[in-house]
Amino acid sequence: MAILYTIISVCYYLIIAFITFVIARNLVKTKNFQEAILFSVMLMPFILRILRIK
């Protein structure tokens, strides 16, 4: 059971890494300044989670 939980946790971190990559990519590509601000703010909780700070 503990191994299963560990595998699921790792999968979730991979999902978070993927979402972070997508948001960062959209931040670079967008032509709308409001979206650019929105994407940069959205990155915060994902980066904090990947770094295992919060």
Next chain:
Amino acid sequence: MTDRNLMIVKIVSTVLVGIALIISGIEFYNHRNFQEPVVIGPGVTSVKTLGDYYTRLKGTINDTNIYIIDSGVPGGTALVIGRTHPEEPAATLAAKILVENASLSKGRLIVAITANQSASRVTRPGDAYPMYYTIETPWGESKYRMGDRWSSPMDSWPDPEVYVHYPSGQLLAYMDIRNFNRTWPGRENGMITEQTNYAFMNLIRAEGVDVFIDLHEAELEYPVISTIVAHQKAADIAGLASMILTSTEFRIGMEFSPPSLHGLSHREVGDYSDAISLLFETPEPFLDRVRGITDEALLLTGKDEFVMTAGKYGLLYEKIDEKGWPIDVRVGRHCSTTLMVLELWSDFNPGKEVVVGGVPRYDEVVSNGTGFYFQDPSKAETENIYYE
């Protein structure tokens, strides 16, 4: 907007967010790693860690300190745990008073100040909890981490869609798989909170614990408040303690642990060990949903006009007035209730006595303040200092 201006907006917003990220990240990191010194009292004979009772927990965040106060005289053994829910500070502070002051003349007292370390190193997202609180002492301020009801998602994540309690199979809310008082008696190969309960059950059996006490606080909107919740094995002691305390020190009730409500300490510890299990609740207005500003002042004074208004409309299960529910009152209640239960246990069980001295009662804590009973770490011998 030109491409150049758009690029400037992107760079500026990313830099500002980066600065916010660094500042908040440092705060979160410092809170999670903040260490609280504990100066062990003259009665403490040894300090173990929870990992000594379940090796998988050794070195993990929940490998918490276990303080053993042994009189050296044969008798019974009591276990008191604080910080089951680290957002209930009176439990933490009362347990610390025991470690720094208690001396036994018969039997043994075992104390875990922080039962769930992980939950003590995170605050509740979205509820604007203060990160720390401080207690005034004769030698300065003593600072503590404010925590949450649930283990940190850093240590146990993701939660299941529905939490299926082990071994009963009862369905509980998903996040309660991180609630230390919904995961008793624990599971050897479960999530870290379940493993922590499992380790405590090992401790209870290995040390031959006779009396198990779990310290809590509750919101005034919650019916289980200002009371002793008792397993049926502890009903006589809890009932008598309630009557004596109500007639001599403060009003406190007694309730039976529901046999079909699983995962709670007052049910499972009694069912799965030889110990009698009891849970104490004091009022903490900070936890009420109708509260106003959620700050350190509310946490320590227990004064809140919104909770008072709710009381005027009869929406609460405990009284509240302009005096609030100060931390000294709440800590004092836990100290006296613990002492009363152990006195009654000793009276009812000759040969299994747990006789505790050096611990202040309700009136003393209220008049002197909680901090009066904490020792100054800067003046203590290094070998007598442990960290929570």
